[in-house]
Amino acid sequence: MTALDALKWIKTSVLAGRSRNLLTMLGFAVGVSAVTVLAAMGESVKQFVLAEFTQFGSHIVAVSPGSEQTLGVGGILRTNRGISLDDASSLQFLPGVEGVVPVIAGTGEVRHQGLTRATDVIGVSASAIEAWQLSMAQGGFLPADDMLHPRAYAVIGNKLYLALFGSSPALGSYIHVAGSRFLVVGVLAPKGQFLGMDLDEMVYIPAARAMSLFNRESLMEVDVVYQPHLRSEQMAQRIRSHLIHRHGDEDFTIVTQDQMLATLDAILNVVRLAGIGIGAISLLVGSVGIYSILTITLAQRRNEVGLLRALGITRSSLVRLFLGEAVLLALMGGGVGLMLVVGVQVVVWFALPALPAVFTPASAALGIGVSVLVGLIAGGYPAYRAASMPPVLALRAE
Structure with missing residues (x-):
């Protein structure tokens, strides 16, 4: 049997039972559309979150107070010194360090x-503009003062500037932050949001001033910017050794951006795979339909199978015919599912153009690939049974 004859046989078999094949195709259509949409959305969310965490630079090591290690009974007597401004200042002199950003935040x-506006106040240093990739709309960022004794300068976000000053110039004006007076030296360009925080509503002041305002004795975090040619693990080890020497104990936690992104990537991959699994359930339902249809078809067409075997068709060719029928059903159902996804994508583009795409070539290929695989598995046993039928018994079916 030639390939063209095989295709004609498969097409005729599928069309002959189109009424019962319709439900199977619908099951595959729902499954493929679900797998495609969930895989695309999972990938879009993953890229969005990773972009959020990398918008502040890619060569940063974060140091926070408190050890992540579980302590034993002896750990009860340990004290957590926190991370002081002196600690942050000393980190500036480590080899490979380009900048240090002490962080203290409050409202x-x-x-x-x-005019009064309640907003987030964040204490930083002059290095924050490079470390967090900020850009200025007016003036400059905080000057490189002594970290322990900075001047009372402030930089405000774009939205905060519009709320307090409107179209008036802000540079050289004084604002009161939590009761203390600060001179405005710069206005940031729009930055957007980060994990629900509006960065354009914030006011940036020196960390020492923020600690005094909020009555804090230690920093919430220190971001260390290191030279690009260094490895994050190498820089983290230098910081760890330095702080242990100062504190006498590892009462702090160091997180590199590589570790953070790897953890996020693992979590988002689990979410994406869970979504694909939900769609695969629909494909499983469709596979049961394919198995049932091919089993019924085999019972109804035993004489046809016997005639083909009597005419000399090999078992492998007969298996390919039945598997081809299963794959065609899966592909037709998958095609319908992809058309549904494209329709959803068009509606999303017109209604909410900012939302991530729900249809990508990779997700479409995944949906079709899973569909074909399920079709092959579902059609495998009926195809084997058809090929194993003795020709004489098959011809006697009628």
Whole structure:
């Protein structure tokens, strides 16, 4: 039997039972559309979250107070010194360090000429503009003062500037942050949001000033920017050794950006695979349909199978015919499913153009690939049974 004859036989077999094949195709259509959409959405969410975490630079090691290790009974007597401004200042002199950003955050009222706005206040250093990839719309960022004794300068976010100053110039004006007066030296360009925080609503002041405002004795975090040619593990080890020498114990936690991104990637991959699994359930339902249809077809067409075997068709060719029928059903169902996804994508583009794409070539290939695999598995046993039938018994079916 030639390949063209085989294709004609498969097409005729599928079309002959189109009424009962329709439900199977619908099951595959739902499954493929679900797998495609969930895989694409999972990948889009993954890329979005990773982009959120990499918008502040890619060569940063974060140091936070408190050890992540579980302590034994002896650990009860240990004290957590926290991370001081002196610690942060000393990190500037480590080999390979390009900048150090002490971080202390809180909320407070910002006032200017009778206008008041409650917002986030974050204490940093001059290195934050390079470390966090900020850009200025007016003026400059905080000057490189002594980290322990900085001047009372402030940089405000774009939205905060519009709320307090409107179209008036802000540079050289004074604002009151939580009751203390600061001179505005710069306005940031729009940055957007990060994990629900509006960065354009913030006011940036020196870390020492923020610690005084919020009555804090230690920093919340220290971000260390290192030279690009260094490995993150190498820089983390230098910081660890330095702080252990100062504290006498590892009462802090160091997280490299590589570790953070690897953890996020693992979590998001689990979410994506879970979504694909949900769609695969629909494909499983469709596979049961294919198995049932091919089993019924085998019972109804035993004489046809016997005639083919009597005419000399080999077992392997007969297996390929039945498997081809199963694959065609899966492909037709998958094609319908992809058309549904394209329709959803068009609606999303018109209604909410900012949302991530729900249809990508990779997700479509995954959906079709899973569909074909399920079709082959579902059609395998009926195909084997058809090829194993003795020709004489098959011809006697009628």
